[in-house]
Amino acid sequence: MNIHVPRGTEDLLPETAKKWQAIEEQLIHLAQIYHYKEIRTPMFERTELFQRSVGDSTDIVQKEMYTFQDRGGRSLTLRPEGTASVARAYVQHKIHGSPEQPTKLYYMGPMFRYERPQQGRTRQFTQFGIEAIGSAHPAIDAEVMAFAMACYQSLGLKSLKLVINSLGDKESREAHRNALVDHFTPVKDELCQDCQNRLEQNPLRLLDCKVDRDHEAMKTAPSILDYLNEESSRYFEHVKKHLDAMGIDYVVDDTLVRGLDYYTHTAFEIMSEADGFGSITTLSGGGRYNGLIEELGGPDISGIGFALSIERLIMAIEAEGIELEYDETVDCYVIAIGEDAKYTASNVVYQLRKDGIKTDQDYLDKKMKGQFKAADRIGAAYVCIIGEDEVNQGVANVKNQQSGEQKTVQIKDISTEIKAGF
Template sequence: MFKKMKGTYDILPTEVAKWQKLEKVIRNVSKIYNYKEIRTPIFEKSELFHRGVGEDTDIVSKETYDFIDRGKRANTLRPEGTAGVVRSYIENKLYTSNVPVQKMYYVGNMFRYERPQKGRYRQFSQFGAEAFGSNSPQLDAEIIAYAVSILKALKIKDVNVHINSIGDAESKKNYKEALLTYLAPDIDKLCSDCQVRYTKNPLRILDCKIDAENPILQKAPKPLDYLTETAKIHFVKTCNYLTAMGINYTVDTSLVRGLDYYTHTVFEVKANLDTLGAQNTICGGGRYNNLVKSLEGPDTPGVGFAFGLERLMFALESINFTGDPDYLHLYMMILGEDQKEDGLQLVNRCRLGGLYTDLDFLDKGMKGKWKQAANLKARFVAIFGEEEQKNGTINIKDQETGKEETIKKTQLYNYVVAELMKPSSNCEGCSTESCDECEDV
């Protein structure tokens, strides 16, 4: 028997509704913030991620799925979404648009070869957003507000943003020199990865999970102390805008994030939920003013964030997040071989009109048909047999009210729609069992 690959998982039909609801929230909030969806290829040239994400990051050095295709080209399954979106922004010359600030979001599969654990997989789904074309701290504040709004729309109430600034190029240069000088006498007391990072990418040392509580790192110089005046102003304004919008935040002076391309603002969104415990970071992002230029595009600033949807779904277990109700408007019982053509015609008419409709394909007896209608949560059950065909009628029962009627078969669709439009005990605001309009965003 074949089994799924390690680090992957199946989303079964019984679970898909939750994912669809999560994606619906994402799309609704994105529309509110005027972010448009972009879809990029699932694999790109390996060089894109090496240059964009960084040669010395764990993602590129340890976790990418690389392969050589039949044309001897080096390709990589995308490990994150930003680099591909930037490539598309450059290649399709979106910077020439009459909309100077391009705001986009994506939802798609990513791939990293890492140790699978609850909420983390080798194939995973990521939701991210990117905004290009403005260096305004207002855009930093908006992208953070956007991320927080996703969680609020999912009924996650206890949310806090951890924010820091690593500054512009000059700030990073000054800080890097100070950090190297500070760490030099004690670098052999840190983990082997940190010792390698010391020569290749010292800022990544602050992101180390092994030595996070090591006094050496806790007493290390902080990026905020080395900001240029311009970088300080940018950070202060970003924080002030968050305050103005009522967004809870904490200045975390040790926060640097794990990717090379960040400049100025970096942030993580944390949610206090039982399922997450102390590891409660659920979203991360920041500004990357040099990334577009480094990938051979124009000198264009950018800012963005990303959520791992599996981890978000894991977090939602704390609040009993469920999908929209799974139900049918109509279940058709066709009784007899000679009635199947006329019966299918009725079924097709209802489906083309937008009614969720199904029928028995196994020619079960009446008891089996009624049981199947109940299992499928059908609101209406229609019976079409020899007598009904001869009389041009159909029998229909409302499973919610118990009302039974015989109507003209040509009126089936209109009858069901009219009954669905009547006030229902399921929702005070409308008439359907599953109400999109009356739900919160």
């Protein structure tokens, strides 16, 4: 019986995993530059957390969550996104009491959604995201968007578009909600079943529908920007001014709503404009969530964040033909000739590794010629040759593969010679 990975998941073999490692290292490096600290949360949470934060009317909660009961009868859910868990941890551990504010956090790990597997969408996927909690200043909105753009630009991507919108505060959203209900009610029966339900539960989500996006009513729907009150409008203008000051290009799209209920004010997405990327061009998205912390039992503190899919990031890298750089070199390959030499070789390999030198040796009892071929195959910078005579004399022959120079070196001095780069 052949057992394969579950549908919507994949194995990352070494050739692919090295791309992930290069990307993850760069993302973590950026987080440090922007002064964000790592947080790690459980891969499953109480189901109520996502119902309250993401929203009962969202596709994620209604259709896509992996929810199960544990042996104690508690309803648990594999996390479908990262913000809710970070917000829960922020409240639970009273991080708002820290003198270092705003709290700037990043996370990276697997998320789970039951959706139709397709290119760039899997049921287990990996997100990198940041959250800045504790500031309602428009400058930090711009910082988060700058960070998001830097994640792609630092890896060489150029065909990018930043799209922004304002969803306004509670008052603005309510006014826009009423306008949407009035606009769509006369054509309700012409809409898909999901949109008919959304009209009752969360009309703003109609604007994100993929089924009815070409309906005439969608094209003439009321714009949220026409319903922003003075405070919301002023906030959005300040956000744009900060982006302008940074020299970051953006496009305002009043139909951008994002898929989660907790968003308020600033919402944004980054899209790929690379040829051949595919029909789903969104790479990442995020926005401000001013009521989420309070909804989860914390103080009335605002936050903003974004998340990107590493799977889609890799797709964008491949679409633009970017070659990532990897360091797969091996510093030294130890060649043993004879039974006693193998024991000495194991000791040498162990000591070299302790000294921080990337080292390997033969484990297949190859002849000397085969061991030299193995050293060439992995690109070893040096080979260390140990035979019976070398064992008796406590030395090894160390060869610089590039220059061809070879030295007889005391075994205790091999690390020093290799690091000196003779």
